[in-house]
Amino acid sequence: MSKIQEALRRLQKGGGQPPKTHGADATLTHRRLPESVIPIVRKKKIAIDGEKFHLDESQLIRRGLLAPLDHAIPVADEFRRIKRPLIDNATKHSEKHEDHMNLILVASACPGAGKTFCSVNLAASISLERELNVLLVDADVAKPHISDAFGLSDRRGLIDILEDETISIAEVLVRTDLNDIQVLPAGRKHNQSTELLASERMEEVMHELATRYADRLIVLDSPPLLVTSEAQVLATQVGQIALVVETGKTTNQDIQEALELLDRDKAINLILNKSLYSQTNGYYGGRYGYGTYGFNEDQ
Numbered sequence: 027m028s029k030i031q032e033a034l035r036r037l038q039k040g041g042g043q044p045p046k047t048h049g050a051d052a053t054l055t056h057r058r059l060p061e062s063v064i065p066i067v068r069k070k071k072i073a074i075d076g077e078k079f080h081l082d083e084s085q086l087i088r089r090g091l092l093a094p095l096d097h098a099i100p101v102a103d104e105f106r107r108i109k110r111p112l113i114d115n116a117t118k119h120s121e122k123h124e125d126h127m128n129l130i131l132v133a134s135a136c137p138g139a140g141k142t143f144c145s146v147n148l149a150a151s152i153s154l155e156r157e158l159n160v161l162l163v164d165a166d167v168a169k170p171h172i173s174d175a176f177g178l179s180d181r182r183g184l185i186d187i188l189e190d191e192t193i194s195i196a197e198v199l200v201r202t203d204l205n206d207i208q209v210l211p212a213g214r215k216h217n218q219s220t221e222l223l224a225s226e227r228m229e230e231v232m233h234e235l236a237t238r239y240a241d242r243l244i245v246l247d248s249p250p251l252l253v254t255s256e257a258q259v260l261a262t263q264v265g266q267i268a269l270v271v272e273t274g275k276t277t278n279q280d281i282q283e284a285l286e287l288l289d290r291d292k293a294i295n296l297i298l299n300k301s302l303y304s305q306t307n308g309y310y311g312g313r314y315g316y317g318t319y320g321f322n323e324d325q
């Protein structure tokens with residue numbers, strides 16, 4: 027049994043620590059309402075400290091994108107556990123994984139596993155760190171869920187800076203009033219987005235993001251690995267990958283196929299999402315498991 031399979035087996039059982047892992051399992055609860063009753067986030071820019079873009083936290087929670095940050099809510103606690111090894115990897119700069127370790131791609135094998143949910147909550151949790159800033163990149167340029175939900179779909183973003191080299195990253199970053207999280211929107215739709223993401227300009231942009239601000243962690247929400255080629259291209263640019271596994275849906279074969287598309291020298295992290303379901307007074311529950319690996323079987 028491979029290390030990944032063994033770790034998954036343990037995560038799914040919810041017991042014990044997989045080998046070479048950090049973090050732990052915990053129960054989460056967060057309230058979700060039917061999509062039909064959820065109002066759209068208002069596109070409102072308000073003057074808080076000048077230029078911060080307003081995000082309505084309660085609406086993001088109701089849309090199922092954000093779990094409450096209150097420490098008493100287990101999901102927030104769980105993301106505290108999930109972020110820790112990612113932060114450690116990014117800040118320690120171990121020799122093997124030092125390249126772009128502050129760039130974290132949130133990926134999955136198949137659609138709907140919870141990448142966007144995990145990206146937003148991970149970013150929100152990292153933003154609570156005193157010494158760290160966080161940049162959330164909507165790198166799912168074909169299905170820009172974050173840009174849409176945040177009310178940033180009409181903004182310039184990643185695709186624009188890739189296409190037009192005269193546009194700087196700083197020009198398109200959006201600073202929000204949600205814990206000061208910065209967002210790089212997906213930008214305009216482009217029929218050659220895969221080529222743009224695979225371009226030299228993309229390498230430059232990612233390198234600039236990785237090196238310019240040493241105190242910044244960059245969380246990238248990606249499309250699914252087995253459905254598009256874009257996620258695979260994005261994975262080459264980052265030091266860390268958080269692979270979201272959807273309990274009961276993502277099969278071991280899906281995971282293996284997804285892993286085969288990734289560079290085994292990257293730090294591969296697993297997030298087991300939606301692994302417990304319970305309902306009490308309109309609350310949904312889930313369970314996260316987490317493991318981080320040097321994926322190389324020879325290690």
Ligand SMILES: Nc1ncnc2c1ncn2[C@@H]1O[C@H](COP(=O)(O)OP(=O)(O)OP(=O)(O)O)[C@@H](O)[C@H]1O
Pocket residue numbers: 089090091134136137138139140141142143144166169171248249250299300310311312
């Ligand atoms: N832990 C969780 N508990 C409850 N609901 C969740 C959880 N994680 C994700 N969801 C819900 O599952 C749905 C899919 O999540 P999300 O959009 O984050 O997936 P995705 O992997 O980004 O999908 P896509 O591949 O389409 O981009 C959303 O309605 C989200 O609110």
Ligand SMILES: [Mg+2]
Pocket residue numbers: 141142143166171247248
């Ligand atoms: Mg998504």
